[in-house]
Amino acid sequence: MRKHKLLISRTLAAVVLLATVLVQCSPFLPAFGRAFLLIPAIVCLSMFEGVPPALLFALFFGAAWDASAAGRDGVYALLCGGIAVAACLCVRYFLRRKAVTALLLTAAALAPAIAVFRLTADGSGSDALLNTARIALPAALAAAALSPLYYMIFKRIYASAGSFADVRTFRLTKRKQ
Numbered sequence: 724m725r726k727h728k729l730l731i732s733r734t735l736a737a738v739v740l741l742a743t744v745l746v747q748c749s750p751f752l753p754a755f756g757r758a759f760l761l762i763p764a765i766v767c768l769s770m771f772e773g774v775p776p777a778l779l780f781a782l783f784f785g786a787a788w789d790a791s792a793a794g795r796d797g798v799y800a801l802l803c804g805g806i807a808v809a810a811c812l813c814v815r816y817f818l819r820r821k822a823v824t825a826l827l828l829t830a831a832a833l834a835p836a837i838a839v840f841r842l843t844a845d846g847s848g849s850d851a852l853l854n855t856a857r858i859a860l861p862a863a864l865a866a867a868a869l870s871p872l873y874y875m876i877f878k879r880i881y882a883s884a885g886s887f888a889d890v891r892t893f894r895l896t897k898r899k900q
Contacts, residue, residue: 733776735880736768739873740784748791759836759859759866761788763829765803767873769810770820770828771881781807802839806832825874826867833863 740761747760761784769777785803789796810828818824840859 732880732883733772736772736877737780739876739880740764740768740780744784744787744791747788759833759862760869761785761799761803762806762832762836763825763866763870763873765807766810766828766832767825767870767877769807770814770825770874771877772811774808774811777807777811778804798839802836806835820878822871822874826870829867829870833866837863 743760743764765777765781765784768780772780781803782800785800786797788799788803810832813828814820814824818828837859
């Protein structure tokens with residue numbers, strides 16, 4: 724029964740990520756509205772998954788992001804994979820599953836995303852800083868603002884299935900006298 728609930732929760736998570744990729748890759752939205760929506764989704768998913776499933780989700784949907792962006796050649800897939808592993812390990816060993824943690828990890832993950840955007844946005848280098856200030860910074864602020872929403876969505880998905888366990892339960896042993 725537990726495997727069935729885990730399969731349902733991962734399927735719902737994949738649907739949320741697919742909807743995010745479709746919105747992010749839509750040509751009908753302005754550039755600041757679609758640039759970095761996948762990053763808070765990957766961070767919040769990684770907070771509730773183990774490392775291998777989070778990495779697979781991130782690589783697959785990062786590759787979908789790369790397919791929609793011309794000339795990126797797997798950069799966003801590797802970026803999303805690294806973000807997923809880092810977020811998963813931070814929550815497992817150092818941080819708690821909270822909305823503030825999701826916001827903090829999203830802000831930390833957006834810095835390399837902005838750097839990748841700046842390096843791959845324009846080959847000339849003359850107006851790359853202007854493009855970064857005009858497009859990437861509003862996109863990063865929009866992504867950071869959506870981080871608590873993604874956290875609540877994934878928390879609801881995984882809590883209703885009962886498929887995530889609290890890895891931060893450290894028990895103190897009784898002292899022998």
